[in-house]
Amino acid sequence: MKVLILAGGSGTRLWPLSRKRFPKQFIKLFENERSLFQKTFNRSLKLVSLDDIYILTNKDYKYLVQNQIDELGYNFNKDNILLEPKSKNTLPAIYYGVDIVTKKEEDNIVVFPSDHLIEDNHKFIEIIKSSTKLAKKYIITFGIKPNKPKTGYGYISPGEKTINGFFVKEFKEKPDRDTAKQFIESGYLWNSGIFMFNSNIFKNEVKEHAFNIYSIFQKYDDIKDVFKKIESISIDYGLLEKTSNITVVPVDLEWNDLGDFDSFYNVFQTDQDNNITDNKDILINSKNTLIKSNSPKIVAGINIKDLIVIDTDDALLICNKGSSQKVKDVVKILSKNDDQRINYHLEDQRPWGKYKVLEEKDTSKVKRITVLPGKRLSYQLHKYRKEHWYIVKGNAKVTIDDEIFNLKAGESVFIKEEQKHRVENNGDEILEFIEIQTGSYLEEDDIIRFDDDFDR
Amino acid sequence: MKVLILAGGSGTRLWPLSRKRFPKQFIKLFENERSLFQKTFNRSLKLVSLDDIYILTNKDYKYLVQNQIDELGYNFNKDNILLEPKSKNTLPAIYYGVDIVTKKEEDNIVVFPSDHLIEDNHKFIEIIKSSTKLAKKYIITFGIKPNKPKTGYGYISPGEKTINGFFVKEFKEKPDRDTAKQFIESGYLWNSGIFMFNSNIFKNEVKEHAFNIYSIFQKYDDIKDVFKKIESISIDYGLLEKTSNITVVPVDLEWNDLGDFDSFYNVFQTDQDNNITDNKDILINSKNTLIKSNSPKIVAGINIKDLIVIDTDDALLICNKGSSQKVKDVVKILSKNDDQRINYHLEDQRPWGKYKVLEEKDTSKVKRITVLPGKRLSYQLHKYRKEHWYIVKGNAKVTIDDEIFNLKAGESVFIKEEQKHRVENNGDEILEFIEIQTGSYLEEDDIIRFDDDFDR
Numbered sequence: 001m002k003v004l005i006l007a008g009g010s011g012t013r014l015w016p017l018s019r020k021r022f023p024k025q026f027i028k029l030f031e032n033e034r035s036l037f038q039k040t041f042n043r044s045l046k047l048v049s050l051d052d053i054y055i056l057t058n059k060d061y062k063y064l065v066q067n068q069i070d071e072l073g074y075n076f077n078k079d080n081i082l083l084e085p086k087s088k089n090t091l092p093a094i095y096y097g098v099d100i101v102t103k104k105e106e107d108n109i110v111v112f113p114s115d116h117l118i119e120d121n122h123k124f125i126e127i128i129k130s131s132t133k134l135a136k137k138y139i140i141t142f143g144i145k146p147n148k149p150k151t152g153y154g155y156i157s158p159g160e161k162t163i164n165g166f167f168v169k170e171f172k173e174k175p176d177r178d179t180a181k182q183f184i185e186s187g188y189l190w191n192s193g194i195f196m197f198n199s200n201i202f203k204n205e206v207k208e209h210a211f212n213i214y215s216i217f218q219k220y221d222d223i224k225d226v227f228k229k230i231e232s233i234s235i236d237y238g239l240l241e242k243t244s245n246i247t248v249v250p251v252d253l254e255w256n257d258l259g260d261f262d263s264f265y266n267v268f269q270t271d272q273d274n275n276i277t278d279n280k281d282i283l284i285n286s287k288n289t290l291i292k293s294n295s296p297k298i299v300a301g302i303n304i305k306d307l308i309v310i311d312t313d314d315a316l317l318i319c320n321k322g323s324s325q326k327v328k329d330v331v332k333i334l335s336k337n338d339d340q341r342i343n344y345h346l347e348d349q350r351p352w353g354k355y356k357v358l359e360e361k362d363t364s365k366v367k368r369i370t371v372l373p374g375k376r377l378s379y380q381l382h383k384y385r386k387e388h389w390y391i392v393k394g395n396a397k398v399t400i401d402d403e404i405f406n407l408k409a410g411e412s413v414f415i416k417e418e419q420k421h422r423v424e425n426n427g428d429e430i431l432e433f434i435e436i437q438t439g440s441y442l443e444e445d446d447i448i449r450f451d452d453d454f455d456r
Numbered sequence: 457m458k459v460l461i462l463a464g465g466s467g468t469r470l471w472p473l474s475r476k477r478f479p480k481q482f483i484k485l486f487e488n489e490r491s492l493f494q495k496t497f498n499r500s501l502k503l504v505s506l507d508d509i510y511i512l513t514n515k516d517y518k519y520l521v522q523n524q525i526d527e528l529g530y531n532f533n534k535d536n537i538l539l540e541p542k543s544k545n546t547l548p549a550i551y552y553g554v555d556i557v558t559k560k561e562e563d564n565i566v567v568f569p570s571d572h573l574i575e576d577n578h579k580f581i582e583i584i585k586s587s588t589k590l591a592k593k594y595i596i597t598f599g600i601k602p603n604k605p606k607t608g609y610g611y612i613s614p615g616e617k618t619i620n621g622f623f624v625k626e627f628k629e630k631p632d633r634d635t636a637k638q639f640i641e642s643g644y645l646w647n648s649g650i651f652m653f654n655s656n657i658f659k660n661e662v663k664e665h666a667f668n669i670y671s672i673f674q675k676y677d678d679i680k681d682v683f684k685k686i687e688s689i690s691i692d693y694g695l696l697e698k699t700s701n702i703t704v705v706p707v708d709l710e711w712n713d714l715g716d717f718d719s720f721y722n723v724f725q726t727d728q729d730n731n732i733t734d735n736k737d738i739l740i741n742s743k744n745t746l747i748k749s750n751s752p753k754i755v756a757g758i759n760i761k762d763l764i765v766i767d768t769d770d771a772l773l774i775c776n777k778g779s780s781q782k783v784k785d786v787v788k789i790l791s792k793n794d795d796q797r798i799n800y801h802l803e804d805q806r807p808w809g810k811y812k813v814l815e816e817k818d819t820s821k822v823k824r825i826t827v828l829p830g831k832r833l834s835y836q837l838h839k840y841r842k843e844h845w846y847i848v849k850g851n852a853k854v855t856i857d858d859e860i861f862n863l864k865a866g867e868s869v870f871i872k873e874e875q876k877h878r879v880e881n882n883g884d885e886i887l888e889f890i891e892i893q894t895g896s897y898l899e900e901d902d903i904i905r906f907d908d909d910f911d912r
Contacts, residue, residue, distance in 0.1 A: 060606070319756075322759045359812075364848045434822055
């Protein structure tokens with residue numbers, strides 16, 4: 001058995017908490033929490049060994065995946081991180097994953113999305129394990145037993161029983177409230193997007209129902225070419241709704257797609273006034289409110305109710321409960337204005353660590369840069385700005401115009417315009433330094449790199 | 457005629473916009489606006505010449521007063537800034553001011569609070585000017601013609617006419633709504649706290665009705681001793697409600713004490729949805745809401761109404777409209793926790809300029825420090841932290857362990873623990889530098905100063 005984790009999604013419905021460069025699956029919802037991706041990874045380890053987990057993501061999130069697995073303490077094989085060259089929805093992505101994973105031999109594949117919240121349930125793992133017989137004959141989708149008539153989810157109508165599952169009679173799109181109630185009464189299940197199948201069965205089904213996709217994978221030199229010309233289509237539309245070899249296995253567990261901040265509110269423990277908030281915050285006569293802000297900032301609420309308050313360093317969202325679907329309209333407006341706050345947080349994760357913009361003014365910018373042990377930034381130069389680095393923590397191996405030297409905490413270095421420079425953490429501890437940029441032009445695109453295939 | 461501006465108040469009802477170290481009168485409510493203090497100063501200049509304006513404030517706000525007058529472009533005589541050694545409410549403060557201002561000769565004094573919003577009204581200036589005859593006989597309080605039955609204001613009941621005013625029949629405390637309506641019907645006026653009187657009349661009245669206060673000012677060596685032992689009492693309780701030589705001159709203008717964020721909402725121009733907000737913010741289906749945040753942060757509101765949202769770098773207030781009086785309860789809780797956010801903003805104004813904490817972590821702190829031309833910081837040392845300064849703008853004259861040298865933009869210096877150091881702006885432009893502190897203890901109280909009477 002192999003597990004394929006889908007970690008390439010880039011939703012904006014949790015903006016400003018999520019950004020295109022830092023989507024939902026990587027967010028740590030509250031301090032000391034694991035991200036949804038990390039929870040999915042840990043769940044996968046209950047099914048298979050480390051080497052049998054594969055992550056399907058893209059270039060932008062590769063280092064997020066790596067860093068978050070590193071943080072869990074696993075020495076994960078980088079070859080198991082597969083990169084979609086272009087986002088073409090789930091069917092091409094899953095086919096690509098299955099194709100790579102089973103290059104040597106066919107196997108049973110479990111596909112986990114990584115952006116849903118699933119109760120850590122021993123029974124679910126057992127159900128998956130005991131579904132291998134069914135998976136040898138049919139594509140399995142796991143169906144969650146609904147506890148509420150949710151209008152935001154897709155439903156599955158189970159038909160005739162087979163082995164430990166049911167044939168799928170029909171997939172149903174997001175219903176209205178009354179229809180959702182009828183669905184529940186009729187024993188319909190939520191479509192979780194979690195699949196299991198034998199790789200050959202899957203490939204044959206794609207061959208039969210989505211031949212264009214199948215054929216394009218039969219012979220290619222560069223996967224980039226495949227993704228350039230392949231059709232963008234979901235596994236639901238492209239395959240599951242077409243085939244009759246599709247079964248559903250019911251699972252009874254807490255599941256939430258965290259599709260908006262209202263779902264978000266529903267999955268967390270509330271206090272006696274039905275508020276979700278940090279201890280540091282001060283709420284007076286307030287209820288049914290979700291407050292999330294970056295420590296150490298304090299939030300005070302007075303006589304407020306039914307609000308969602310999401311405060312980040314550069315954007316604050318205040319939304320009436322029940323309206324959080326409209327976050328996408330805010331994102332649309334920002335997108336029209338080419339506002340970078342839909343793409344980046346002020347603190348941005350990088351392959352080599354992370355950086356945070358502490359202050360940005362017309363002619364100066366201050367950053368805190370953190371480099372992981374053994375990692376380095378690319379060898380680069382800037383035309384229009386000079387930089388000054390002051391080491392706050394750890395040890396740095398610095399290269400300036402091909403001269404190499406070491407700096408330790410409390411030491412600093414100047415980098416002039418046009419000087420080639422690089423920093424590397426050659427110690428065992430975190431390297432942290434403050435970078436002060438000055439110049440007439442301080443945008444990130446004033447950079448010439450001298451390492452061609454460097455992880456930026 | 458002399459003008460005495462009261463600028464020593466330290467309210468907390470506009471927290472987190474106002475802090476003890478940065479009270480209401482100095483806040484610029486919206487960008488490119490003048491502060492209430494600056495508006496009061498400009499109004500005073502329509503009555504008297506620069507040398508006849510006196511500011512009554514305290515040590516903590518002295519440099520705010522200076523900097524904000526500098527910003528208006530006036531070369532103001534520093535001797536005209538009078539410092540209360542201790543806050544003892546308005547009667548002792550005004551007596552002190554009057555006493556100093558009229559040391560040489562008696563004169564008419566106009567007393568302006570600096571924390572109220574007053575429509576810039578030519579007529580008001582004329583009314584004050586034409587009240588000098590009345591001021592020679594009686595204490596004048598200017599009474600605002602009410603336009604709404606406000607419950608948060610004090611009222612004055614005018615009696616018999618005399619010259620261009622009326623004798624005061626009675627002062628009335630904040631009424632309930634029905635009483636306020638009756639007051640308006642009976643021709644009562646709002647108590648504005650703006651006074652005018654001849655200095656001798658005032659002193660005689662204090663002598664008669666508050667002899668303790670009068671006598672203590674008759675002979676003293678050090679004003680600090682006076683304020684140590686003097687009674688704390690307002691001019692209303694201590695004098696105006698006791699004397700019969702008190703008149704009211706009605707004035708018809710827009711006036712608001714900005715006593716809370718609800719008043720705040722009422723004085724600003726709203727948009728078509730009755731919102732007050734910056735252009736940068738995005739409001740969807742939202743109304744009757746006041747949003748104030750520090751640029752460039754963006755605020756997005758979805759389906760919200762009747763909210764007051766005040767976002768600062770380290771604290772966010774969200775308050776239902778009509779409840780903003782309860783801000784004081786939040787401040788009480790913070791005060792109990794000894795939370796410094798009731799005292800300071802992250803950006804703190806200093807006599808020599810200002811500084812802003814860009815990031816504070818366990819063992820490092822980054823500040824942006826701005827020094828005005830010709831100003832310098834105290835000569836000092838720290839026991840537990842070292843500092844690194846990198847000059848971003850301007851020129852610095854630096855002293856380290858009695859060695860003096862110059863630094864210009866793009867240069868830096870290290871200061872070790874226990875090293876005496878000072879920085880001075882010896883150029884004509886603003887000096888701006890980044891200070892990086894590292895060490896085991898980074899609080900502001902790790903400081904030994906070597907200039908005794910230095911403005912900190």
